[in-house]
Amino acid sequence: MSSSPTVRRGSPLTYAVLVCAALVSAFPLYWTLVAASRSNAELARPEPSLLPGPRLLVNLQAVLEEADIGKALLNSLIVSSAITVGTVLCSTLAGFAFAKLRFRGRGALLGAVVASMMIPPQLGVIPLFMLIVKLHWVNQLQAVVLPGLVSAFGVFFMRQFLAQSLPDELIEAARVDGASYARIFRSVVLPVARPAMAVLGLLTFMTAWNDFFWPVVALSSQEPTVQVALRQLGGGYVHDQSVIMAGTLLGTLPVLLVFGLLGRQIVGGIMQGAVKG
Secondary structure, eight states, rough: OOOOOOOOOOOOHHHHHHHHHHHHHHHHHHHHHHTTTSSSSHHTTSOOOOOSOHHHHHHHHHHHHSSHHHHEEEEEHHHHHHHHHHHHHHHHHHHHHHHHOOOTTTHHHHHHHHTTSOGGGGHHHHHHHHHHHTTHHHHHHHHHHHHEEEEEEHHHEEEEEEHHHHHHHHHHOOOOOOOOOHHIIEEEEEEHHHHHHHHHHHHHHHHHHHHHHHHHHOOOSSOOOOOHHTTTTOOOOOOOHHHHHHHHHHHHHHHHHHHHHHHHHHHHHHHHHHHOO
């Protein structure tokens, strides 16, 4: 008779701490909803209300009038999706090479990749902007997409995962069967690396969606991403915080949607990969 696995239950204190942590983590998002549904005068009160108000649709309409938020959402979706696909694919390829292939200078190249993570990205803004000016890419989406297609963190992350989760025996068996490295990558590496690719894809998408510094340099108000468009909101002598919060809420919803759709799959993939590893 096979024994059923033991299910460990947490103490009431553990659940209380988790609930408190969840509430603290969710409060900024809830306050964004509250502020987006109030007027600027109500937010300026010494004791503002903690309940949503009736002005959410009015503030969202003001967002649509002050900024081309529809085009900004589309541009951010294009940029974030392209960067995510490119980063995940390139990082998985490079991570597989560093983890399982033997070639001259592998250690030095990996050290250079890791060392590049220590360089502040602000140091490369001027030469990168000079490059896109020569290529006539200013105010074009490829100026934001191409610099983000490769990530040193992604390469190192995938290398560490594949080094631990991909057995050498699988690669050797595929080589004995006459499979090329392209076939090995497609049929052996990708199924094993799927959990880590999902995690890296979500992190990359969120980073690209929330990026402000480089898009505000390379793009203008005529071709904005969401973060560039948000700076046009609430203008005037006194900034309208309620309109700014409404735009922030609108720009946050796609990220929450992606996380809601993929979060459970990512956690399940991580657990499955850990069990197989």
